[in-house]
Amino acid sequence: MWIIPLTVVLPLLGAAALAVAGSITPRRWGDAVALLMAALCCGFCLYLCRASAGHELTYWFGGWRPRHFPTTGLVPTHLQAIGIAFDVDPIGAALAALGSLLVCAAVLFGWSYFDSVGVQFQVLLLAFLAATCGFCLTGDLFNLFVFFELMSVSAFALCGYKVEEKGPLQGAMNFAVTNTAGAVFILTGIALIYARTGALNMAQVGAQLRANLAVQPRPGALVLAAFALIACGFAVKAAVVPFHFWLADAHAVAPTPICILFSGVMVELGLYGIVRVYWSCFADALTPERQRLRSLLLGAAVLTALLGALMAWLQSHLKRLLAFSTISHMGLMLMGVALLTPRGLAATALYVLGHGAVKGSLFLGAGIVLHRLRGVDVARLHGRGRPLVWTGAVFALGGLALAGLPPFATATGDDQLSHALNQLHLGGLWLVSLIAAAVTGGAVLRSYLRLFWGFGKPSPAAAHQEKEEPETKPGRIPAVMFAPYAGLLLLGIALTFWPGLPEGALHAAQQFTSSASYRTQLLRQSPPLPQPLSTPGPQEPWRGVLSAGLALALATLSVRFSSLRGRDWGRPFHRLHSGHVGDYVSWLVLGVGVFAGLLLWLPH
Template sequence: MNELAPIAVCVPLVGAALLVAIFARVSKIAVEIAATLTGLATLALCCVILASVAAHGASVLWFGGWHPGNTVGLGIAFVVDPAGAAVAACVAFVVTGAIVFSRQYFDDVGAIFYVLLLAMLGAMVAFAYAADAFDLFVFYEVFSVAAYAISAYRVERKSAYEGSLQFALVNSVAGLFVLGGIIVLEGSTGELNLAAIGRSLPAQHASAPLVAFAFAAIAAGLFARGALAPLHFWFDEVHANAPTPLCVVLSGAMVPLALFGFVRLYLIAFSTVLPPAAGPAFVLCAAGVVSAVVGSLMCLRQLALKRMLAFATVAHAGVAAISLSAFTAPAFAGAALYLGGYAFAVAGLFMAVAVVRSVMKRNVDLFASAGAGRRFYLTGTIFALGTCEVAGVWPSARAIVAGGSGAHALLVLASFVLVAGATGGACARAFSTVFVLDRVRSKRGNVPWFMLVPAFAFVAIPLLAAAPAVPAFVERAANDLLDVERYRAISLGAAVVTRAPGIAPGGLPLAWLATLSAAVVAYLCIARARPVRRFRVFAGRNAAMLVLARVHDGDVGAYVAWLVGAAIAATASVLASRP
């Protein structure tokens, strides 16, 4: 079935190209149907590939039969393993949902918008399957360039153009870091295939600083896309200004994809010469802790709902990164369920906010829209279901504390309680303000079904993790993801040695602490303060919050400087902790 993988990449890309060719000659409805069908076809292909991989295991495809054999490796390959196939299917689901949603989000969505979304979809699916370092970079740039273009689509404010320019500038520099790291890898090994790099890197003892630099540069570039602090500054700005479908794709697909890309690249290419204990685990964990704290504090501070959700994504990516830094299968499975569940839930939350905004014809923030959604019963239900996931009520979120042991498990639990409390509390506060209060007159428009159906599907998906088959599959995929030798063997066509499976995660009652903390924050925000002034607790004049706010001041130069500083710090910490 591995022949299907390139087709799943080609379908959206060819569909996008055909759409450009025909959209001037056909009616709007035909364009909408064609785009939706292309998205659905990609989703179906990704699901078939996922089912096939789940049944028969991972497989490799060398394009044009250019298998490396005993000669120099010139060919490029896709390796479809359970983790990559699952990530691709989730990404396809999110982007297809965004395509359906766009139809009623814009007054008149142009064909170009669908073209950009489909190009992004193709590149993201390819990124999940790619087994070649340069391919990874190219697909990463393709989906980024499409995202830059979407972020400025049909926005007529100067601040919106500035937001997307910031997004594009910071991320272009981040892309340079990834490219620089990959070139250094190629220079020291002569290989571009990830598995081949991983095989020949240990022989290059002399180039230890170069390997450390390559790791740090790639980590900095992917962390910037993964919204990990301190490289997340562009993230809320673009969410506040960009069209909602892009927010859905960025928070719901790009952040998990970037973290997956980092884990895959690190494990296959670097882990033999740089084991997790020699720096990488520390770098990932440190970025995670900073993200969890900064994201939580900034989330509570926001009045604008889209900014608030953007910071919730930063905080959740941080918790997932802390869990991933254990580099054990149960921790990976927990992080995957947690971040996957959150990604779908936040996509639904963004859509719910957009439904209220489109019917009210005004921006939704806590001041302006108290009670705006009071009569939106379905939208309110969607928002409440999404909030449950963010606040750690559903089993998919609580899976994060199941894996790991000792100090690491305590750190994961503490950050989970902090993040669920702050972001879940903020979402509950937003729910009570927008959907319960009685201030602004709520009006009823036509029910926008094309917006509500994908939103409902997104907030319902995390509930699937309650079925035992899902955690079992994720556990197996995490086990395969960590089995570096197996991936290299499949990739290069050697004999595969099957490793014993890891330990299945068991639920911990302590995880309910997170929900409790969310309830406490929500209670403090809602019941103990007057309705509109309640946010001021966190916008207050205390020194820490002011410093935090000043760091997020919107200076692109400073953001690029943070990126350079983070890459240098990561190089230094890897070099310092080498034995």
């Protein structure tokens, strides 16, 4: 399969060519090259997603295929993987395709959003794209770490792109320090697991840990500690409470086209890292601990969903509001993953697609507001968005979509999540999902009513501003900005009507979670038992309508009664998010300690 490495090689080549020749070519060339590469990657990944359904596609770099090594003391009679492989499965390929698509949208939006932008911007975007594809497709633990770091470094640089201002400096600093600390934990975990298994290929690690089960039926402290370190390291990127602090800072200051990449795909990649490592390496070894792990992850998911929703509710800065809503929705995605069942994973996969499209559209809306009105603080811009009728309309639809109103794809994800919860008799947890979706959607709708209609009492700052000359940028919104904005929202609807998407996601999740078939493909071990393919649960539109109705009610009430917006009672939560990197790392250490401690010593 020669296409597989191209998804990484093409963007990297494009980045290198732009870095060399970009300074002497016109600016539009850089945009065009980035757009072309991202579109090609998106096409390749969609093809791979389809082609890998049912059986993983593997590409061994340099032709270093698995071989027999009779003299080693490792698992006998099986092949040993010594080379580095890309292992493509539908879920990873779909995530890479989503990333490529969002890069396309970011480039298009940036086309006329930036007044002046260096070629470094496109170079960094392409490096980010290459790392995203590599991270999603690789089958090697250390390779996973290297692509993760490449993605992180280009994201740090993109976040602090406007480095001449104070905000981006602080945001990029907090982002970089916390995520690098997380990466150290990941690498420590990988080193420990290599020490135990002598392998880096994920299938091989899984096979070796499974073989160790024969000697020691329960996973030892080393395996548990390694998993805890890797999971917590990826959870930093996935913005799981209490590792989430960097996310709002980074989103508030990053250029808007970058925000859609951060929210739409980068954070989800952290979650993908946890899922991939769990199902490929640890699933068999941790089977005795599955119940305990499930409770721990569910606890973190509920906390993340609720705290994110609360913080989103308390914001008046539009980008920060959307950032906290991303945290809240990450909690819902983690909830699906935390069930450790194929159904839960499929629900999360659907949710990631829908959320990526909708949240990308909302961020672009905030970008248009920033571009036109020179600000994103709703309290200051009260009612100034009246001329932007269409921008406002799409924004309001985005808010309803965030609350999970059908026919947006977020509703499909929510339905499947509730079915997955019901399967494990945890249906009550769906209330958390309802609250998170309604509160975040309500916060967006409230901003819409205040910003684009001028409802409610203006804050003193806004009243003061009214007297000054409005600094709205004249002229129409360029089509190249509006097209990705409306296009992403339309994609959010189109995904619902994509034929066979829920079934495809469920089958892909079954394939992903069946680690035995994965190893068979790679190491030609004993053939797996054929699994019956399940069918997804039915759509239940009442759930989405209920949560969108709640969101509308919350928005209307809080516009009418300003005390509901939490200027007073929200202060302790604001103070908690102090913006100081030392505090963030303290929370990180506490989180790792608590998670590892509970995983190791929680009584059964």
